[in-house]
Each structure stands twice: as structure tokens, then as C-alpha cells.
Amino acid sequence: MSHSLPPNHFLSLPRQHVSHLGVVPDTSTLAAHDFDVDVRTGFMPPSPPLSRLPPTYAIWEQLLDDISTKRFKLGERKDLNERDRNASETWRRKVQQMPILPITELSQSEVMLRRAHHVLAFILHTYIHSLPPSADATAPIYIPAPLSIPLLEISADLVIPPILTYSDNVLYNWELSTSEATQDFPNHIDLMQLRTQTTFTGTPDEEHFYLTSSRIELVGVTALALLRSIEDEAFVGDFLSLQRISHYLSQLVGVIDEMTVTLNDVRHGCDPAVFYEKIRPWFCGQDSRPWVFEGATKANLQEPTELSGPSAGQSSIIHVLDIFLGVDQFSHTHVPGGTTTTPAPPPPPPPLSSSSSSSSNSSHVVAVEKQSPFLERMQVYMPRHHRAFLNHLKQSPRSLRAIVMTPPPSFSPSDGSVCNGFSPEEVEVRKDLKVAYNASVMALKRFRDAHIRIATLYIISQARKAQHESEALQQPNMDSGSIVLSQGSSDANSDTMQCKGTGGTDLVPFLKGVRDRTAAAVIR
Numbered sequence: 001m002s003h004s005l006p007p008n009h010f011l012s013l014p015r016q017h018v019s020h021l022g023v024v025p026d027t028s029t030l031a032a033h034d035f036d037v038d039v040r041t042g043f044m045p046p047s048p049p050l051s052r053l054p055p056t057y058a059i060w061e062q063l064l065d066d067i068s069t070k071r072f073k074l075g076e077r078k079d080l081n082e083r084d085r086n087a088s089e090t091w092r093r094k095v096q097q098m099p100i101l102p103i104t105e106l107s108q109s110e111v112m113l114r115r116a117h118h119v120l121a122f123i124l125h126t127y128i129h130s131l132p133p134s135a136d137a138t139a140p141i142y143i144p145a146p147l148s149i150p151l152l153e154i155s156a157d158l159v160i161p162p163i164l165t166y167s168d169n170v171l172y173n174w175e176l177s178t179s180e181a182t183q184d185f186p187n188h189i190d191l192m193q194l195r196t197q198t199t200f201t202g203t204p205d206e207e208h209f210y211l212t213s214s215r216i217e218l219v220g221v222t223a224l225a226l227l228r229s230i231e232d233e234a235f236v237g238d239f240l241s242l243q244r245i246s247h248y249l250s251q252l253v254g255v256i257d258e259m260t261v262t263l264n265d266v267r268h269g270c271d272p273a274v275f276y277e278k279i280r281p282w283f284c285g286q287d288s289r290p291w292v293f294e295g296a297t298k299a300n301l302q303e304p305t306e307l308s309g310p311s312a313g314q315s316s317i318i319h320v321l322d323i324f325l326g327v328d329q330f331s332h333t334h335v336p337g338g339t340t341t342t343p344a345p346p347p348p349p350p351p352l353s354s355s356s357s358s359s360s361n362s363s364h365v366v367a368v369e370k371q372s373p374f375l376e377r378m379q380v381y382m383p384r385h386h387r388a389f390l391n392h393l394k395q396s397p398r399s400l401r402a403i404v405m406t407p408p409p410s411f412s413p414s415d416g417s418v419c420n421g422f423s424p425e426e427v428e429v430r431k432d433l434k435v436a437y438n439a440s441v442m443a444l445k446r447f448r449d450a451h452i453r454i455a456t457l458y459i460i461s462q463a464r465k466a467q468h469e470s471e472a473l474q475q476p477n478m479d480s481g482s483i484v485l486s487q488g489s490s491d492a493n494s495d496t497m498q499c500k501g502t503g504g505t506d507l508v509p510f511l512k513g514v515r516d517r518t519a520a521a522v523i524r
């Protein structure tokens with residue numbers, strides 16, 4: 001089986017074996033200083049992801065095909081009939097009865113491992129969420145060994161958790177719709193030519209939902225280029241380079257705004273009710289019912305400590321913007337269940353001269369600390385090269401925020417004299433720099449404002465509607481117009497509705513907190 005990367009690409013080279021405990025650094029990739037971030041496609045791969053595993057794994061691909069052709073329904077749905085129940089039960093039996101396949105053939109190639117994770121993670125979520133509901137809300141869900149063992153092994157090799165991730169349903173879940181588009185890609189990218197490989201529901205809404213994120217990733221490539229240019233200028237660090245940095249930051253505002261427009265486009269193709277009722281439940285991670293990976297102990301495989309469902313909170317491009325702008329020191333501090341709704345006080349800027357201490361190994365640690373801030377936990381679900389990229393960026397010796405904060409913002413000589421070595425021209429240039437930096441931070445805040453409106457429309461309003469309907473059903477003689485909801489109908493009241501994100505956050509306070517802390521990064 002040939003895969004789609006050129007033979008000399010670093011991901012096509014033989015992999016250094018990564019222990020199943022995930023503790024041996026994969027230096028073959030880190031040493032190459034290649035973080036699998038392409039100049040043309042960013043965090044998306046530069047060619048369409050593999051769409052089929054080698055014949056040895058035909059049974060997995062067949063089970064995935066069944067998901068597409070049979071369109072199983074969620075086990076919790078009230079409108080299930082006998083045929084629906086039998087169809088998913090027959091399919092689950094096939095999962096239980098398949099042989100436990102060794103992953104040796106896959107371990108040679110990152111691209112094949114990704115496809116295998118995609119296939120098995122879709123099978124895992126279909127298996128779990130097609131199960132009939134249990135009377136005991138805390139009863140464990142048993143994942144049969146033929147699914148759990150290879151999924152744990154593959155996840156250990158990729159150093160990501162054994163659950164559906166953003167990379168499974170966005171980064172490595174697309175193809176191009178025409179041969180012309182395939183031929184031109186990635187030198188010419190037509191965002192409208194993207195199609196999704198796998199969905200749970202077969203609805204255009206689900207496809208549009210995934211592709212919205214893919215398009216944001218591709219729009220974000222221009223932001224990555226600007227960040228590189230800013231880094232280069234920061235290295236030079238002279239008067240002219242400060243002017244150039246301001247210019248690049250002004251361009252960055254335009255790119256982030258374009259990402260916001262693309263985000264808003266989710267409304268033009270993904271119906272909120274279809275999303276809430278039919279699509280979203282397939283994403284849910286482990287909640288009150290523990291997932292038991294059968295055979296894991298016997299096979300000496302590490303079981304996961306946390307299993308959050310896929311969330312675009314795992315998108316590296318947004319984390320990159322946060323880290324590069326130094327916003328992460330504010331926006332990433334939320335611990336779910338904590339009380340960090342007020343912006344944290346600005347931390348002192350790191351010294352300009354601080355140098356990168358070491359190349360971190362933390363990209364290889366997959367154990368998740370439940371109490372660490374949500375956005376940091378989400379990095380564990382990212383492809384490990386992208387995680388390494390974020391760590392690399394965090395350790396940059398030239399923090400943009402620190403550059404903008406030199407001299408301190410309060411410094412403003414009014415008599416035009418040269419003060420502390422800064423000429424009046426340089427003072428002006430530094431003022432412009434601060435304005436441009438703050439404009440970028442505010443663009444990111446606008447992205448988050450738009451995102452909150454979308455989460456409200458797609459989750460909060462739909463949850464409220466569902467509650468309204470179920471109350472109406474319980475009180476059939478009551479005039480529906482007279483039903484009073486405990487939650488108000490305006491967005492302002494949405495905080496009172498307890499809704500969880502797929503990543504398990506109390507979504508409204510969480511998203512508003514991240515947005516407010518982003519705004520708090522503005523330099524006064």
C-alpha cells in the first residue's frame with residue numbers, strides 16, 4: 001500500500017519505535033526540527049489523508065464502511081424501532097468477534113497510524129453511543145478487546161488518547177472533490193473543494209461542521225506566515241524591524257477577522273437542531289459511565305486517565321495565536337470547576353534576553369492531569385508534533401508581548417527629548433507597535449465573541465428548546481404558551497443553563513471566561 005506523502009518526507013521515513021508507555025522521545029522527528037507544520041497548509045497535511053488501510057486491516061475498514069452505509073442511530077433516541085436496535089446490535093457483535101490484529105504493519109508509518117486511529121476512534125464512538133441506555137447511570141461501558149487493544153497500542157504510538165480527537169474528524173478527515181483540485185493542491189487551495197471522508201450521520205450538516213474547522217485551519221496558514229516574519233524581525237530587533245512588526249500585526253488582524261468570518265459560515269450549512277440532536281451526541285467522551293478497555297491490563301497497556309470528546313479547543317492554530325500574542329498567560333488559566341471568571345492580573349513580561357532552556361520532552365507525555373487548565377489539557381489531544389511546536393513557541397527567547405512592553409506602557413516623554421535611549425521617533429514607533437499588538441488581541445477577542453454566539457445558538461438554545469419540548473410533553477393539557485422556563489430566552493441568561501461542552505466544560509462560563517481573559521491581555 002502506498003501512502004500519499006513523498007518517500008523522502010520525514011513522516012514517511014522509518015519511525016523510531018515509541019514505547020507503548022509513550023515515554024521514549026521520538027527524536028527522529030524532533031531532531032529534524034520539523035513539527036509537521038506545512039508552509040502551505042499549516043496544521044493540515046499537505047496532501048489528502050490516507051483513505052484506506054492495507055488489506056490486513058480490511059475488517060476495520062469494513063466496519064467503518066458499515067457506519068456510512070447503515071447509518072446507525074444513537075442508542076438514546078426515543079424513536080428507535082426494533083430494526084434500528086437489531087442493526088446496531090449485529091454490528092457491535094461483529095466488533096466483539098473480530099480478531100485482535102497486531103499493529104506491526106502500521107507502526108512503520110505515521111500516516112497509516114493516523115488513519116488507523118481515525119478508523120478505530122469512529123468505530124469506538126459508534127460502538128458506545130449506539131448502545132441502548134442503561135438503567136444504571138454509572139454502569140461501566142465495556143470496550144471489547146479486539147477494538148480496545150489495537151486502539152490503545154496505536155494511541156500510545158501516536159502519543160494521543162484512545163478517543164476521537166479534532167485531528168480524527170478535522171485534520172485527517174478530508175479529501176478533494178475533483179481531480180483538478182487534487183492536482184493543484186496545495187499550491188492552489190480552493191476551500192470549497194474540500195470534502196469529508198467519514199461522518200457518523202451522513203448529513204451535509206456534519207460535513208459542513210468539520211469543514212468549517214478545516215477552512216479555519218487553512219485561512220490560519222497566512223497567520224503562521226506572518227508570525228514567522230515577526231519572529232525574523234524580532235531577531236533583528238532594530239528600529240526598522242519594530243515598524244515592520246507593526247505592519248505584520250496589522251495584517252494579522254485581517255487574517256484573524258477572516259477566520260471569524262469563516263467560523264460564522266458554520267451557520268450556512270449546519271443546522272443547529274441537526275447538530276444538537278443528531279451529530280453532537282456521537283462526540284461525547286467518558287462521563288458518569290466509565291469506559292473499560294478490555295484486555296488492557298493483560299496486554300500491559302496503559303489505560304487513559306481522562307477521555308474528553310473532540311473539541312476545536314484542540315485546534316493548534318488558535319493555541320498558536322494565544323501563545324504568540326502572549327494571551328495564553330491569561331486565556332489558558334481556567335481550571336474547569338474553578339472560579340477564574342475575572343481576568344487574572346497581568347503577569348510581568350519575561351526578560352527579553354531569556355533564552356530557550358531545552359527542547360521539551362513534554363510533547364511525549366500523554367497522561368492528563370485532570371486539574372490542569374482546560375486548554376492545556378486539550379494540547380494532549382493534539383498530534384504530538386503540533387504539541388511540540390507549541391512547546392517550542394512557548395520557549396521562544398523573543399516574546400512579542402515583552403517586546404511590545406519595552407519600554408513600559410506608562411513611558412511617554414512629552415518634551416520630545418531622548419529618554420532612556422529612546423528618540424521621539426522610536427517612542428512613536430513603539431506606540432504604533434502597541435496599537436497594532438492590541439488590535440491583534442482584540443481581533444482574537446472578536447473571534448471568541450463570535451464563537452460564544454455560535455455555541456449559544458448550537459447548544460444552549462437547542463438545549464432550552466429540548467427542555468421546553470419535554471416539559472410540554474409531560475404536561476399535555478397545558479397551553480404551551482403559558483409554560484415558564486427556568487432559563488430565560490436571551491443570551492444574557494444563558495449562564496443559568498447548565499450545559500457541558502464535548503470537552504466537559506460548563507461551556508458558557510468557560511467560553512466567556514476565555515474571551516474576557518483574552519481581552520485582559522490588552523496592554524494599557
Ligand code: HEM
Pocket residue numbers: 209212213216263266275310311312313314315318375448451454455458459500501502503504505507510511514515
Ligand atoms: C457549531 C459549531 C461550534 C460549537 C457548537 C462549538 C462549541 C464549543 C464548546 C462548547 C466549547 C467549550 C469546550 C468544550 O467543552 O468542548 C468550545 C471550545 C472551543 N472551540 Fe468551539 N464550537 C464550534 C465551532 C468551532 C470552530 C469551527 C472553531 C475553530 C477552529 C472552534 C474553536 C474553539 C476553541 C478554540 C475552543 C476553546 C476555547 C477558546 O479558545 O475560546 N469552535 N467550542
